[in-house]
Structure formats: C-alpha cells, structure tokens
Amino acid sequence: MDQLIYLAKTIRISQWVKNIVVFAPIVFSGFLFVPGYLTRVIWAFALFCLLSSSVYVFNDIIDAPQDREHPFKRLRPIAAGKISLAGAVFLFLLLSITSLLWGFLTSTFLFAVMLTYFVLNIFYSLWWKRIPILDVFVIAAGFVLRVYGGSFVVNVHMDVWFLLTVVSASLFLAVGKRRSEMTLLTGAGLEAKKTRTTLTHYTPELLGAYTGMFANTTWLTYALFSFLHPAFQAEGKVLRLFSLLPRTLMAEKWLMVTVPVVIFGVMRYMQLIFERNQGESPHKVLMSDRVLLGTVGLWGVMVITILYLA
DSSP states (O other): HHHHHHHHHHHGGGGGGGGGGGGHHHHHHTEEEEEEEEHHHHHHHHHHHHHHHHHHHHHHHHHHHHHHTTTTTSTTTTTTTTSSSSHHHHHHHHHHHHHHHHHHHHHHHHHHHHHHHHHHHHHHTTTTTGGGTTTHHHHHHHHHHHHHHHHHTTOOOOOHHHHHHHHHHHHHHHHHEEEHHHHHHHTOOOOOHHHHHHGGGGHHHHHHHHHHHHHHHHHHOOOHHHHHHHHOOSHHHHHHHHSSSSSGGGGGGGGGHHHHHHHHHHHHHHHHHHHSOOOSSHHHHHOOOOHHHHHHHHHHHHHIIIIIIO
C-alpha cells in the first residue's frame, strides 16, 4: 500500500487536472454532445495524463539532488529514496512509450503534438528551466500543445483569440508559480541557486510586473474572444424568449456575460499569489480555494448553458 501511495505521488495524479484544457476546443466549437466526439477527447485526455506523468517522473529523477535541499520537494518519493532510481527509470519508460505509442495509433497529428510536448519538457528538465523567461514560455507552450491535441482528435478550428487567451493564462500561471516559489524559499531561509537557479535572475518586483501584465492580457484576450464570437441565431425556446426582451437588454453574443466572471477569477488568483503566496502549485490552489473553485465552476456552467442549452 505504501508503494502504491508513493507511485501515485510520483506520477502526480493531482496534476492531471491541468490536462482538462484538451476539452476546450470541443466545448467552444459546439461539438460537445456530438456522438463519438467526446469519447475521442476523453481518450486524448487520458494519453496526456500518462505522458505528463512520465515527464514528472523524469523531472524528479533529474532534480533529486536539488529537491533534497527544498523544504517541500524533499518529501517527493524519488528524492526521499522511497522509489529507487531503477524503478523510477522503468516507470518513466513505461509511461512515455505507452502514451506515445497509443497516440501514434490514434492520430498522426495527435502523436506529433504529444511528441513535441514530450521533447519540449525533456529539454526543459535538462536545461531550459535554468534560463529565465524561457522557462515560463515552455510551461505555457505545454498548455497550448494540450489544446492543439484536443483540437486535432475532433478536427475543429480554434479561434485565434481563444489561443491567445490560453497563452496569456498559461504565462499568468507560470509567472505566479515562480513568484510563490521565490517567496517560499525566502521564508525558509534557503538560497534559490540550491533549488531553482533561474530564480536568481528574477526579483519580486519583476515577477509582480509580469504577473500584472499577463493577468491583464488573460481577461482582455478572453473578452475579445467572447466579443468576436459568432452571433447566435434566434432558434430554440430560450433565444425566442430573449427576442421578447426590450432592445436595451438585447445582445447577439451572450458569451460576453462570462467576462466579469473571468475577471473575478483572475483577481482572486492574484490575491492568493500576493496575499497568501499560494501560487507555487496552481492545481492545488484551484482545488483548495472554494471561492476560486466556485468561480471556475460558475464559468463552466455559464459557458455550457449559453453555447448549448440556449
């Protein structure tokens, strides 16, 4: 049982929530309830979960010496010696080969995206995470590739403003992660060069400026995406009821009503980063903060209602 727990921690099941972005293309393209389409995206999600876990295992193997100096990462199974090096290498090979093989058998384009994601993260673990600015760009690229993977399996078009939203949100999360890492290490009295060398090239003021910049681009690009979303046709019971409203309340693009929710979510995440220093693990922030989790849930319900039920 202990080995199973260590295995679950090593492959970081909790971080699989990041792969949920593969569902974005099918949701915003209007094909969510088309028979067979959702099944393909669920399969792509599963493959990215296995592939991302292989990357986490490889990263822990490379970072084991530095992780032992970190106040929290020293508890990771590989760094703590709970999983042997040979076992970790076997797990990495099993997860990476299995996911890439199934990706190749599923779709050539999906395989190309998965292979790019894999190679990008291998280089990140070995070298690029030590290069300032490039390190956060690689993290953001991982989210964009996931979105492309979800788009390829159902062959749908992605709006350029939607892609810019994904890029901005990814950079926002990556920069917030770096800022919280710096705060945690400073609070623990540790030198950044012993655990995360790239942090020596950042300052709190610089990371704060980056966070504000990408917070603004996140909600602005999403607002432009919703503003430029194709108008709904006056079909269906709900939209026919809308036609009875006075002209003052009429709007052809109802997706715009989700913009305030997105702005609130961005502001709440910034509050957690600056006030509580909780951005070190974005997935933990999302799952642990009830306000932020409720905001994301409300946004999801509104999007599904507007795009499908209305």
